[in-house]
Amino acid sequence: MATKTSNTNIPPILIGTSGYAYSEWVDAGFYPPGTGSARMLEHYTRFFSVTEINYTWYQMPKAPAMDRMRRKVPEGFYFAAKLTRTLTHEVDPDGWPAQAARYREGIAPLMQSGQLLAVLVQLPPFFRRNPQNRRYLAKLLDALAGLPLAVEFRHVSWATERVFTGLKERRVALVCVDVPDLPDLFPPLCRVTSPDLFYVRFHGRNAGGWRSGKMQKQFDYDYSEAELAGWSRQHIPEMAQKATTGIIFFNNHVRGQAPRNAQMLMAQMAGW
């Protein structure tokens, strides 16, 4: 069973971006001119209290590096970390249990310090709901039990009541996504499956670029005030009533749109 961190001082809703080290955010004006990658986290923490660590998807987290990173942030700053691709996208049928154990070891410094709010299990579009994948997901969630898990599906076949019930039984959060309206894509469903956590990801609504295979097109989208108002007035307050903590990330990183939209949503939330 997944459990939430014991820190009781966590604000009920935290807003941030998926990753923070983008050199194009300097050109976009979010980071001051000349800010190097090494100084970006420090600057980021002045605006946001949470970030989603992306690079743990590319490589297995290493405890010393995680420990160094957590020490760079001020008190009251939190992290969500993506699960490594060898457990979601490039799974070795025999080797994955060892990979899961390595992930737990690597992420331990954040877990022990109470700075880890969630582990994001982002599953690929080709991961459809079938008996084999259902069994794998069940085993994976068991192997990662004890971590604050959130599952993001990318295929519509997982949008069924049985899946939500299964997640509820495990107290695993279902990631609510804001994505383009495309066939086969998991739809934006604001279901809260864990009383500890709700998790929202704004990917942008660039339908034309979504399947381009290029991040710079897929996540190139600028939300309008009106588009975010629906979330800040209705969906987020509703979810917040059903879970003690909510984390919201903007993944539309291209041209600094993510921090701009995150600040826009923060302003709207403060205004209601």
Added chain:
Amino acid sequence: MDRSIIHINVADFAVAVERVLDRRLAGRPVIIAPEGAARAVVYDMSEEAYQAGVRKHMPLGWALRRCRGAQVLSPRPERYRQAMARMLKTALPYSPLIEPGDDDGHLFVDISGSSRLLGPPVDVAWRLGRHIQADMELVPIWSLAANKLVAKTASRLVKPDGEYIVEPGDEAAFLAPLPLFLIPGIESGDLARLNDFNITRVSEACRLTIDQLQTIVDQRGAVIHDRIRGIDPSPVRQIGQPLPKIVHSIELGNDIHHRVQAEHSLYRLVEQAGRDLRRQILAARRVGLILEYTDGVRRARQTAIRPATANDFSLFNHARQVLDLAWTRRVRMRRMTVICDRLVFPPAQRPLFESERRHMEKQDRLVAAMDRIRRRFGSQAVTVGRTLVA
């Protein structure tokens, strides 16, 4: 601007290429060595053979005693060159700044400043690795760091497969716990001298000042001081833009194992290199020597020249020192190559002391006079006595 350097490394490159060509070799211990040659040595080996104790340059007989079931294949350098060229082609869409290794499965790719076009550097590194895997069926190690030194060190940590990302600003902390022998550019002599002081780890060496390091490793103190802190400003060269260098080599028709003959051949090569340098009004700050033995083993050594020179006599003195370093085996030599690089304009500073200055000016006048004669009457018009015997 921050730099983002990807290091791609296909471990045991020759074996990996052979395995792509012959799938039956997968999972079996493989040794690449010139099988028929007398005193053949190991050119490359698979991870399985490495685990059994086989090492590069080990005599093939020893290697086979350590790994009895190994499949021995003759080296096919042309295939490895082709594979390397294809790897380079695969990386081309990602950057014009790609520095390949010497047909050994290594590539440095500089993707600094391209994130608006290509996406975050880490995503580019991952895609490039996948691209090579899909295109060539080779599984490369990839690493991402702010410079070549740190990227290469990171690759060494995950060999034979995997990936490593070193966050910008994390270089010194990343290197600190590592043993010194993993740091590229710290040579065996440096390691031995540091070991005499019981310094075997980066964190231990980092406690020393440059002056203290120089006491142990002489002039290399400043270089080592930077390397153990992850400082490496060296650029990734543009494709097709090799470092300027002057290379001359000689095939020793009758394989030689005689000091005087070797020095005669060396002097001829130095003379040719010196003439090229003077023609381009340049001077070399480093001279290197590659010796190839009859059993296929290559030895490469080099030394710095201070001050930079283009004078044959001075170049030869340094080259002779390098010959002493490189010529350590009692096996006949087949080929000798002299490389003069780190080319600069000749230094304007003259020696401080009168006697040195007179000696240098005399040598410069002599070489200049020989150049004039050769230009007018041909390269064989005047020769130095020591080359007549060769």
